[in-house]
Amino acid sequence: MSAAGTPGEHATVIAQPTLDELRAEAMQRGRKPRAFGAWYVTEHMVRAMRAYGWTIVVGALGQPILYLLGLAVGLAALIDAPVADGGVEVPYLVFVAPALLMTSTIAVASEEFTYPVMAGFKWRRYFYGFNASALSSGQIATGVVFGAAARMTVVAVAYTAFLYLFGAIPDLATGWLSVFIAILAGLSFGIPLMAYAASIEDDKGQFALVQRFVFMPMFLFSGTFYPLATLPLWLQWIGWISPLWHATELGRWLTYGRPIEPAMLAVHFGYLIALTVAGFVLGKRIFERRLAE
DSSP states (O other), X not given: OOTTSSTTOOOOOOOOOXXXXXXXXXXXXXXXXXXXXXXXXXXXXXXXXXXXXXXXXXXXXXXXXXXXXXXXXIIHHHOOSOEEEXXXXXXXXXXXXXXXXXHHHHHHHHHHTSHHHHIIIIIXXXXXXXXXXXXXXXXXXXXXXXXXXXXXXXXXXXXXXXXXXXXXXXXXXXXXXXXXXXXXXXXXXXXXXXXXXXXXXXXXSHHHHHIIIIIHHHHHSSSSSSOGGGSOHHHHHHHHTOHHHHXXXXXXXXXXXXXXXXXXXXXXXXXXHHHHXXXXXXXXXXXXXXXXX
């Protein structure tokens, strides 16, 4: 009788993996998501936006219509004289349009990089769930940035389209590039804000203070509605340190050819990139510290 207990049959021996081999295979499978870990977090953030997707659509489409109608039909109708900016005279709507575009993405950043970040650490604590898997802290932070950037892209493209339809972008050949400047503006403001939000242990109205004493002064005193040089010198510094002003200057350079010296172009780009990179490095460290607790 064979080992199988049946005459004429040969026993079939199946090699069973050892415990160490099973552990090695499980660890290998656990490492696979790391290659695209940031994109998994991005997918979650974008899917989570569906809960308030209608507000995103209304904000992306309704806000530019209201602003442009108010400026094109209202305020611009009262301002007959063109605005002189950097030696170029343009209609008021053309002057203010790039600032509104940059403000739209910064407003998105002030939403996506505040309460959703705090929810991930404190209220819903889904960042800890991510970190318990094969995702690293850096990938989680990167995914949050990518998710917010996705929403900024939708808003920037929609806003730019409306600006063009209203005749606020005379030079579309280069004006469409202001979409990327708007996204960079949102990230340069939002990523440092993400680092701050990640450091907050308890909500005591900090984000409301950011809106009132950071976002609003930046919006009002960054050359949004009038050239920055028309402000008193003791107020101009708000624009100089504001990512909105730097982004707006680049937007005006692209949309209607406002002259900018090469050195100032480097300053504008460099400042926005420096805020983005420094904010991400700091934010990544804070994510690592919080998720290790």
